[in-house]
Amino acid sequence: xxxxILLPSLVLLFSCENKKKEPVxxxxxxxxxxxxxxxxxxxxxxxxxxxDEIKTEYALLNxxxxxxxxxxxxxxxxxxxxxxxxxYYSLNGELKSIKHxxxxxxxxxxxxxxxxxxxxxFIFQEGTVWNFDGGTPEKPETKDDVEExxxxxxxxxxxxxxxxxxxxxxxNQLKPENVSDGESKNCNDTELRKTFETLIKNKDKxxxxxxxx
Numbered sequence: 001x002x003x004x005i006l007l008p009s010l011v012l013l014f015s016c017e018n019k020k021k022e023p024v025x026x027x028x029x030x031x032x033x034x035x036x037x038x039x040x041x042x043x044x045x046x047x048x049x050x051x052d053e054i055k056t057e058y059a060l061l062n063x064x065x066x067x068x069x070x071x072x073x074x075x076x077x078x079x080x081x082x083x084x085x086x087x088y089y090s091l092n093g094e095l096k097s098i099k100h101x102x103x104x105x106x107x108x109x110x111x112x113x114x115x116x117x118x119x120x121x122f123i124f125q126e127g128t129v130w131n132f133d134g135g136t137p138e139k140p141e142t143k144d145d146v147e148e149x150x151x152x153x154x155x156x157x158x159x160x161x162x163x164x165x166x167x168x169x170x171x172n173q174l175k176p177e178n179v180s181d182g183e184s185k186n187c188n189d190t191e192l193r194k195t196f197e198t199l200i201k202n203k204d205k206x207x208x209x210x211x212x213x
Contacts, residue, residue, distance in 0.1 A: 047116045047117055047119070047121060047154070047155060047156075048116065048121050048153075048154060049154055049155075050154070051152060051160070054121055054122055054152055054153075054154075057114070057116060057121060057122075058114055058121075058122050061096055061097060061114055062114075064091070064096075065089060065097060069091075070089040070090060070091050070096060070097070071089070071090045071091070072087055072088060072089050072090070073087070073088050073090075073203075073206060074086060074087040074088065074206075075202070075205040075206050075207055075208065075209060076207075076208045076209075077208065077209045077210060077211065077212055078208070078210060079210055079211035079212070080211070081104055082102055082103065082104050083102065083103060083104070084100070084101060084102035084103075084212075085100075085101045085102075086098065086099070086100050086101075086199055086202070086205075086212075087099045088203050094118075095115055095118065095203070096114075096115055097112065097113060097114050097115060098111075098112070098113040098115070098196070098199050099111070099112050099113075100112075100113075100195065100199055106129060106130055106131065107127070107128070107129050107130075108127070108128050109125065109126065109127040109128070110125070110126050111123060111124070111125045111192065111195065112124045112125075113196055113199075119153070119156045120151075120153055120156075120196065121152075121153050121154075122150070122151065122152055122153065123149075123150070123151040123153075123189070123192055123196075124148070124149070124150055124151075125148070125149040125150075125151075125192065126146065126147070126148050126149075127146070127147050127149075128144050128145070128146050128147075129144070129145045130142055130143065130144045130145070131143060131145075133169055133170065135170065141169065141170035141171065142169070142170055143167055143168065143169045143170070143172075144167065144168040144169075145165070145167050146165065146166055146167070146168060146176070147163060147164075147165045148163060148164050148165075148176075148181065149161060149162070149163045149184065150162045150163070150181070151189050151192065158187065158189050160183070160187070161183075161184040161187040161189070162181045162182060162183055162184055163181060163182070163184045164179050164180065164181035164182065166179045198212060198213065199212075
């Protein structure tokens, strides 16, 4: 049986059935964003050369995504009890971002790839594992263990990655944006890059399919 490339279990820079559904656009990281406009963008063929330029490019692209100014195509897949959804965002025919969601009954992951000249300059990954956490059969309580990862690239080379972990409970009013992140001790994007290449190969798919390779 074909096997899907799966990633370990993740806004920016710096009940059971519901858990299988794709999160809404809140997955686009939004903390510490700066206000930018098209004139703030780098020249068309230039890639970000610093963390500040990555932030600027990210903020501009994120604003376009939120404002729904980009064209999009998508497909769904089912593979070994894992449900997935992939959305490709483009501007004037150029691929600008990919959002990949996959999950089963107790786990979900979403990766957002932000591109310049066809290469990622920033990747945001969020993985969530959920379990029941008390309550009653009529009114169960749950907890979500969340891990966020951020990957920064210059000239297609990984230069930094940061992560943060937190737990959300039914009665917990914790705001994720109030949890600080830190430099990752395991700065490895090997599986993410493999998945990115797989998503690029499947960018012309539409509708619903089985495992993607």
